[in-house]
Structure formats: structure tokens, C-alpha cells
Amino acid sequence: MAKARKSRGESMLVRYLVLGGWAAVCLLPILWFLSIGFRPRTEVITPQPIYWPTFSLDAWHLLMSDWPIAQYLRNSVIAVAGSVVIDLVLAIPAAYALARYEFKGREDIGFYILSTRMMAPAIVAVPIFFLFKTLGLLDSVWALMLIYAAINLSLVTWIIRSYMLDIPKELEDAARTDGAGDLTILREIIVPACLPGIITAAVIAAIFAINEFLFTLLIASTSNAYTMSVALANFTGGSDGIIYNAIALVSFIAFVPILILVILIQKHLSRGLTMGAVKG
């Protein structure tokens, strides 16, 4: 008994060392980067790193004066929100078909949709670049919207499908005997019943869209289409070098809303990230 208690005590110590240690690994770089955002530029790159900098809003003033941050933010929001809407419109009926109907080729179609997620962006980068060039859509937020929608469509479809599978069939059968058609059932019963899944899918799709880098880098060439993600990389080059304090500040401007969204869907996150394969 005493031995058991002792080993338990030890394991508590080990447990909190491991958990606390990893928490430090996660948080310290973030806190340090936050301090970068609020220090003068002269204290960013120094022969000896400065851990207790002077507080300064230099980066903020730079962002407000020299950098069309409102424009980049607007581009991000339009492209991301638009892509999520496209995804939901396309994915909800598709997910319904995959979840509720028996038909030839269902497994293969489902797997094809899933497999588009595995395509490395670089594989399609060159053709997509030429496609949008032909369409005259280079350097446009609309092109980004279409691309983001395509990247996330598989994920959104699979997440929603997984939640639809959980809805008891009896709900639909009742409505069907009441004379409701398939589309009415989808709209009035299925969609409300799997709303948590739809929201989860939308949030995860939005995060991936905000993060997208390669396509945005190729398609956007001016502030017409620069998003937050790629505009960050725009602080490099030039005679000024990399303006780290502004980069840090922008990172946190994007981080806060994402953190809030994720906390809202926390319970569904694992299911969403595995496209429904793991029920959390």
C-alpha cells in the first residue's frame, strides 16, 4: 500500500514536470515573440539578445502608416469567408448523399473527395498558375477564394458527412411520412441537427484558408490580393531587412480571432481535424 502511494506521488511529480515542461515549450516562444511586437526595432536584432526590452509601439505605428494592413485584412476576410460559403454550399448536399443514400460508386466517390486533400499544393501550383493567368484572375482575391474553397472542400464534406451519419434515421422517416421531400428534409431536419459539425467544418476550413501560403504567394503579387499570411513574408527584402516587430504584431492580430474560434469549437476539434474519423 505504502509502496503504491509512493509510486503515485512520484508519478505526479513526473506528470507535472512533463506537462509543465511542454507548456513552457509552447508558451515561451509565444511570449517572447509578443515582446518582439512591442519593442523598438533597434532592440530586435542585437549582438546580445535583449530579454527585457523597452516598451514601444513603433511596430504599431509602422503598420498603421506604411503598411496597408486594413487592405490585407480585408483581402483575407473576403477570400476566406467566401471560400467557406462556397464549401458549405457544395459540401452539404454532397455529404448528405454520401451519408444517406445507397448508390453505385459511393465508396469510390467518397474516397476520391478525400484523396484531393492529399494533393500537395506544389503539384498543382504550376497548372493553377497558368489556369488563373488564362482566366485573367492573377492577383485577385476571387482567385484566392476559389483556391481556398478547393483546398478545403474534401475536409468540409467529410466532417459534415461524419456528423450526418450520427443523426438517427427515425427523425427523417417521421418527416417523410408527413410528406416532406428529400430537399426539405435536408434543409429542415438534417442541417439543424448537424449544425455543430457544420460550424466545426467551417472553422477548420477558415483556419486552413487563413494559413494558406503557396498558392497565395503565386497568385497575389500586389496589395490587390495580398493576404495576412503572405503579406508577412513581404516584410522581408529591401534595404530595411526583415521588420520583425511588425511581423510579430501582425501574427498576433491574426492569432487572437483564431484562438477565440477554436475555443468555441474545442470539443469538436479532434473530430474535425481527422475529418470525422475520430469521435472525440
Next chain:
Amino acid sequence: MRTDAPSVSANGVATATPKPAPRRRSPALRKAFPYLLLAPALVYLLVITLYPGIFAIYQSLFVVKFLNWEWAGLGNYSSILQDREFWAALGNTALIGAISLSLQTGIALAIAYFAYRDPFIRGWRIVYLMPMLFMPSAVAFIWKLAFNDGRVISDLLGRLGLIEGNMDWLGSIPLARMTLIVADVWQWTPFLFIIFVAALQGQDQEIEEAARLDGASWPSIFWNISLPMMRPVIVVAITLRGIDITTMFTNVFVMTQGTPGGATETMSYFIYRQGFRMFNFGYASAASVLMLVLTVIIAQTVVKRAFHSGKK
């Protein structure tokens, strides 16, 4: 409607066949209905995957110099297969990816093992999630500053007495690769952790309790009971993460640009460099096609199996 529901549901369960819809609808339409629901999504995906695939195959048969396309047959492929940079990129992607994925899996399993029974699990989860919620380009800059430009890592290691002076992290092949791995592990271990913890929490607690009463220790319960039970979940999670790691681009673009001597160039960066820095579009397309073939093979074998086991 609500009052009707119980009797109908009993009926529905007993017969288990869907009732014929009261709406009159031709049999042909009924049969086509699921396809009609799927059509918009499928058309969209086909345009965005099939078209680029065909375009890439076509373009890979030409030497493209700006507007001038010169027929090359399989020339691009034969030069790529002899291109040491291509093989190096493939090798780098596999090596960096394998090390990074193993580290992430190990760390995520370890912290999930300690965290899932902890009373403060909700707090830990939010803290551990945070690195994943930064834009990848931001994370790349964090580590570029920490390793190279800001010399913070050198300074900290120096204070611990582990090294002396400034390390040139981009000056040696293993160190440069390590900086990419650190950035990837830091940002993406949360992805696996979140999934592992959910799987552990979703397990039947009674089995653990029973084993506990039999005097089994937590490590042995984890090793002999929990881990085998969550195997399908681990497979799915690692597969998804593995796929993403093989597409690593942003970190390379921001942190190393492939230096030193191409030792950190990944497949994605190779294609980008050939296409958009050197404007060898035909060559880049040929590389894309080869990578696509690899992807399809992996998708058809590993991923299909992973998701089937995941469903069960």
C-alpha cells in the same frame, strides 16, 4: 408531427427499409438524386484536380521558355531522373519528414498519456494548442529570428554552457535541417496531441478501472490496453500529419531557402524553384507529375487502409 414520431420510428426500425417517399417522383430521378447532390462538389474538385493533372502531364512534355513551348517528348523526365537536386529534394523531404513525424508522435503520445487523466486537462489543451493557431508563415519567422537573426537559441544554449559563441545554424547540413524540424514539431505536435487525448478520453473507462483494480500500473495499462485500443486513431492521425509534412514549403521558403547547398530543399520547394524562380515550367511540371504519381500510390495504399480502420 411530434406526436406521430414514436409510432413511425418503431415501424421504421422494425422494417429497416426506407419508406417510399410519398412525393411522386420518377424512378430515374430517384436513382439519379444522390449523384445530383454530389455533382456540384465533384465538378468543382475535378476542375481543380483533374485539369491541373492533365495540364501538368501535357506541359511536362515541352521545354517552356516564357511563351515558347518546344516539344521535348520525355526529355524532361529523363533529365529529372538524372537530376541530383531532384533526388536530394525527395530524400530531404523523406528524412526531415520522418524525423519530424516520429518526434511529434512520441511527444504527443507522452503528453497525452499524462494529460488525459489530469484535472486541468482543459487548460493544458488550450495552452498546447496555441502553436498550431499561428499562421505557418508567422511560425517560420519566430524560429528564423530565434535561431538565426536574433541569436536567441545560441545565447540560451551558451548560458547553459552547452555551446560557446554563436552557432551558424544555416552553416551545417544537420543543423539547418534541425531548425526546420524544430519549427515543424513546435507547431504541429498539438495536432496529434488533440487527437490522441480525445481518443484516450473516449475510451471505455471501465476497462481501465478493472485493470487498475487488478493492480496494473498506469504505464502498463497505457502500453497494454489504451495504446492497442487507440491504434486506428493513431494510424489516421499519423497518416494525415504525414501527408502534410511531405508538402512542407513555408518553413523552407522563409527560414532556409534550401540552404546550405540544397540540403533543406523539399519537393515542394524544388517544384517552386524550378517553376517560379528559374521559369523551367516544363521541368517543374514533370516533377509535379512524378510527385502526383507518388501521392496516388500512397493514397491508394496507406490512406485508404488508414481510413477504413479508422471507421471501425
